Amino acid sequence: MDPFQQMNEWKSNMDQFFGEKFWDQFEGIIKPNIPQVNIYQTDHEILCIVNVPGLEDLDKIDIYVDYATLELRGVIDIGHGGGIVVKEEILQGAFERTISLPFPVRSDKIKATYRHGLVFIQLHKLISESSRKNRVNVRLLEDE
Template sequence: MDQFKDWKGNFDRFFGQEFWGGFEGMMKPSIPAVNMYQYDNELLCFVNIPGMDHPKNVDVLVDHATLTLKGKIEINNRGGHQIKSEIADGTFERSIDLPYPVRHDKIEATYRHGLLVIQLHRHIPNSSRQKPITIRHLEDE
């Protein structure tokens, strides 16, 4: 253990104290963990949220081509001293870029056994909404 302190001290002197701060984001996993699958006009998102009592404890927000997840993962340990920590917990807010804009009126979400499944559908602009523009011919006026 003393060798690690010496090694870290040498890095601190050479790179400065801020050197270690750059690694913090790389070492911490993104929470919650997400798997996303793309189909032609559909996205299926699997979100790992262990320990959630009720799905009302997480907010799922969709804005154009961004999915945002907010909530809290709570693991109740009831007083013991933690000696290993591999399951990320605590409050989270994560925004995920989607490969295309999605519909706001057709979103389904289910939660079962610690897995939140979100089904999104591609927004396909309705070409019938296009209105032709009348061009005034100035020579006729």
């Protein structure tokens, strides 16, 4: 049984009592977010750094950008099996995450690279109001 299944059912019942927005402040505590994401903003750009260790096939991660939303889907698999787990802090498994961006971004000017377990996604501020969801291709950034 999924250990989070009972918690999700409990959360659903509490949503009816407190309202859905109540849980936003507890999201990372109840079930940690994977993958971990850092977002940096300047006046006209956003840099998202996504922690995805062990990614050997770049087609195994899906990145979508739609207006002011970043969607991430994939699997984190560090590739170790066997033995008894004594401590496990590197979260693994399938993930699907939607992140609100601080401002709308252009769909025609997106760059994503992967290096040393991190995906770097560069986004540029949208000036017009047109929107279209686009899949972002990730390329391997070779060591220099």
